[in-house]
Amino acid sequence: MGIMQLFKQTSGWLYLNSPVGRNQLHGAGVILMLHRVLANDRAADLPHRNELCIGTKAFDHFLEWLNRHFDCVPLMDILQPTQQPSPRPKVALTFDDGWRDNALHAFPVLLKHQVPASIFLSSDFIGSRQRFWWESIGETLWGSHGEAPRMHLIDCLQQLGRPLPVLLDDVDVQRRSLALLRFLQSLKTLPPPELSRLADECPAESMPQALDWQQVRELENSGLVRFGPHGASHAILTGLDDCTLGQEIRRSRDALLNGCKRPLPVYCYPNGDNDARVRQQVADHDFPFALGTAAGIYRGNADPLAVPRFGVSQRVARNPQLLSWRIYRGARA
Numbered sequence: 116m117g118i119m120q121l122f123k124q125t126s127g128w129l130y131l132n133s134p135v136g137r138n139q140l141h142g143a144g145v146i147l148m149l150h151r152v153l154a155n156d157r158a159a160d161l162p163h164r165n166e167l168c169i170g171t172k173a174f175d176h177f178l179e180w181l182n183r184h185f186d187c188v189p190l191m192d193i194l195q196p197t198q199q200p201s202p203r204p205k206v207a208l209t210f211d212d213g214w215r216d217n218a219l220h221a222f223p224v225l226l227k228h229q230v231p232a233s234i235f236l237s238s239d240f241i242g243s244r245q246r247f248w249w250e251s252i253g254e255t256l257w258g259s260h261g262e263a264p265r266m267h268l269i270d271c272l273q274q275l276g277r278p279l280p281v282l283l284d285d286v287d288v289q290r291r292s293l294a295l296l297r298f299l300q301s302l303k304t305l306p307p308p309e310l311s312r313l314a315d316e317c318p319a320e321s322m323p324q325a326l327d328w329q330q331v332r333e334l335e336n337s338g339l340v341r342f343g344p345h346g347a348s349h350a351i352l353t354g355l356d357d358c359t360l361g362q363e364i365r366r367s368r369d370a371l372l373n374g375c376k377r378p379l380p381v382y383c384y385p386n387g388d389n390d391a392r393v394r395q396q397v398a399d400h401d402f403p404f405a406l407g408t409a410a411g412i413y414r415g416n417a418d419p420l421a422v423p424r425f426g427v428s429q430r431v432a433r434n435p436q437l438l439s440w441r442i443y444r445g446a447r448a
């Protein structure tokens with residue numbers, strides 16, 4: 116472990132356990148942002164998955180740590196508190212996109228530790244075979260579906276003027292994964308229809324990537340999980356014209372109203388991207404709250420339409436003290 120990491124872990128621990136830290140967090144809430152939980156921790160360790168994926172073991176250990184230091188509460192207990200604050204700081208878990216692994220791998224661990232969570236669905240994907248391009252392109256290029264589909268996708272990328280960097284042939288797994296991460300990030304500049312076309316060139320997976328509505332209902336019936344919208348197509352809202360923006364918000368809101376018993380009055384911006392125009396439209400569609408991705412603690416006096424969250428990667432889940440360091444930084448800001 117590097118000196119800096121050790122320093123951050125120790126300071127983070129001291130902060131959470133000191134009167135100063137307890138004071139600063141009193142009555143405030145920490146909202147965490149997660150995406151996927153994979154069965155295999157080693158798969159989640161690789162750089163191109165690390166930001167979005169947590170392994171089941173790391174997740175289990177992470178929830179145990181959260182329960183030791185925080186009151187793990189439903190999201191609305193932070194956004195609309197009804198009770199007097201307890202001496203311990205509050206934390207709420209949120210998951211973005213609506214990945215099927217949230218039901219398969221995350222839920223059993225949530226249940227074991229009795230930790231509530233909110234899942235924000237990109238509603239067009241729920242119950243459909245529509246695929247998240249990042250996952251489809253990333254895993255195909257990684258070779259998870261074999262060599263032939265990988266070569267085919269490389270040809271398609273070549274035709275689009277996006278040749279694969281040589282580093283993607285590196286024999287070192289870490290370096291190859293890091294090169295893939297950078298390449299995927301560079302593809303974000305392609306127009307969304309181009310990205311879905313590329314995702315369609317990837318082989319059909321044996322299993323759909325997103326939750327279906329039956330799973331949504333089962334999770335909701337458990338009483339531990341609630342749902343809210345995260346766009347319909349996952350388009351970046353700030354890039355849409357007024358009319359398409361309105362359609363995107365309405366379609367996702369109506370899908371949640373149809374598919375859930377008690378959807379959250381909280382919108383979650385795809386990629387966290389929002390501006391004054393997007394916030395106004397979200398408010399006009401009866402959402403008093405919306406979640407962004409800027410890091411920070413929620414104190415109730417900030418803009419309820421740009422609620423901050425802390426992202427949790429596999430690295431953070433494995434070393435939760437790194438999260439207390441980031442909370443400490445967020446509290447000082």
Ligand SMILES: [Zn+2]
Nearest residue numbers: 211212385386
């Ligand atoms: Zn998302």
